[in-house]
Amino acid sequence: MIEVYIDGASAGDPGPSGAGVFIKDGAGQVERYSIPLGLMSNHEAEYRALLAALQICIDKHYSVVSFRTDSKLVDEAIEKQYVKNKLFQPLLEEALLLIEKLDLFFIKWIPSNQNKTADELARKAIRSIDKQK
Structure with missing residues (x-):
């Protein structure tokens, strides 16, 4: 089963936002995505992170996934x-x-301290927006 950790972050509300997606497969292979989202609220960034991760899974033909947020x-x-x-x-x-x-799709809430990699990826995406200015 593929494990997918997602997080959205905003620097302001609304503000520059990013999505972080961290994917682990059963063999220990990992994928990391930092996705700049533009200006939006933190809650919208969380949804956008979910949508981005779902599309990545579909594009990569991952059909059995367990999401963590x-x-x-x-x-x-x-x-x-x-x-x-x-x-x-x-x-x-x-x-x-x-x-x-x-x-097959599962989603599970986890505490922030168990989602640090996805959070770091989301913040990296925000920093990439700031650098483009």
Whole structure:
């Protein structure tokens, strides 16, 4: 099973944002992605990190995946297939459509201290935006 750690981060609310995606396969191989996202809220960055990671998994034909996030908002939205904030409804719908393309999908909330690599990758993406200015 493929383990996927995701995190979104923003330098401000809204502010320059980035997504971090850290993927581990059963053989110990790892992939790291730092994805600049532009200006958005931290919560939107968390959803964008989920969407980016789902698309990476689909593109790489990873069909059995277990996601880890330190965002309770994203974890609960996926588990309940519902969001309170209607601004996030299109992001949730897009995520659910991508999840349907996978054979098996799990998502689990983890504490931030267990998601440090994805967090570092998200912050690296923000720094790359700052360097482009």
